[in-house]
Amino acid sequence: MSELFEVNAAKCLKCGACVRDCAFRALRAEADGLPKMAFPDRCMKCQHCLAVCPVGAVTFDGRRAEESVVTKGLELPSAAATENWLRTRRSVRRFSSDDVDQEVLDRVLKALGNSPTGCNARALTFTCIPTRAAMDRFRGDFIKAIENHRDGTKLLPRWLAVPAIKLRNGGEDMFFRGATGLLIVSSDETCPGVTTPGEDVTIACSHFELLANANGISTCWCGFLGLVQKEIPELLEVTIGIRRTTPFYAILFGRGAVSYPRGVQRDGYANIVYRR
Ligand SMILES: Cc1cc2nc3c(=O)[nH]c(=O)nc-3n(C[C@H](O)[C@H](O)[C@H](O)COP(=O)(O)O)c2cc1C
Known part of the structure; x- marks a missing residue:
């Protein structure tokens, strides 16, 4: 069985990004600066540590960084x-x-x-x-x-x-x-x-x-x-x-059997309340 959180010590920059991004503070930086899963009970398995690491040093629950979608240059809807x-x-x-x-x-x-x-x-x-x-x-x-x-x-x-x-x-x-x-x-x-x-x-x-x-x-x-x-x-x-x-x-x-050549007009229904 794989560890929940593994860090490649040779790659890790000890930048603390994973520790800072851990919503429930399950990770902690050790004295040597390497991150560690200190409180596994708190971990909600969101994989933010895997996603945020700038060098792909984190493997989470057996999921290796190299197998994640790379966000840089990724096509997104405008x-x-x-x-x-x-x-x-x-x-x-x-x-x-x-x-x-x-x-x-x-x-x-x-x-x-x-x-x-x-x-x-x-x-x-x-x-x-x-x-x-x-x-x-x-x-x-x-x-x-x-x-x-x-x-x-x-x-x-x-x-x-x-x-x-x-x-x-x-x-x-x-x-x-x-x-x-x-x-x-x-x-x-x-x-x-x-x-x-x-x-x-x-x-x-x-x-x-x-x-x-x-x-x-x-x-x-x-x-x-x-x-x-x-x-x-x-x-x-x-x-x-x-x-x-x-x-x-x-x-x-x-498969739709109807098409709509135009939109409806509803922007005016957005009841926006700014409280500055
Ligand atoms: C939560 C929800 C439930 C809905 N249920 C039905 C449904 O059971 N049958 C149906 O024909 N339309 C249903 N609708 C479609 C709404 O009637 C429709 O979203 C609304 O009239 C606005 O039209 P539009 O979605 O084309 O903008 C539902 C929409 C929502 C958001």
Whole structure:
């Protein structure tokens, strides 16, 4: 098993950058100036020590500096490109029946492992229904779960019953908008280090939207699924094995069948309060 923190003494400049950047003060400079993992219990495994070292002298948990992406000269989206995306991104609710490219999807989902999580908990699971065929099976299971749900004599609310009947009868799909894919991001509620599960899943969904759109995949947030889960707590448990207590959020995706020649105008909605 590899050490959590290793430093190559021949390379280390003893500059203290890793010690200074350690958020929970798990690292300490020894008398000889070399950094050491003094308090492993405090370490949140964020890998900042690996990232910040100017000469790549740090190996963290077996991850060698040479295997990290080099940030110098790395292509990043410009400020203009990023703002343009935010001003023109759209919730797409019409999709073609073609599946998205599996390789592209794999790459995007892997990149999502980089999404920040509170205290670096890294307890997210990305449950992905990637194809039209799989989505159609899920829709079937979803409807079955709604039909099988019994809560005494309580009737399903109209906002849920009406779209469910439409979907079952092959009509409009108000829940999933005819998407060929669904990503459910969940956070393991049994994991002791998780402090911000709701925020973690929402941030990852936001990053999925960004990365998916950048790769030509259209998306739409699927808040409806969460509302249905509140009425039918066993829903995700019986359909895809996500426990009823697990925090999650969902996002639909696919190849968009609609394009928007212009953006909407919302800069004015930013309620900015500077307190200088
Ligand atoms: C948290 C959240 C949940 C949403 N849930 C749904 C949903 O269940 N179904 C849907 O069609 N749109 C959903 N939307 C899309 C919003 O209606 C949409 O973002 C809003 O109308 C603005 O449109 P735009 O995303 O195209 O800018 C959701 C958006 C957010 C941020």
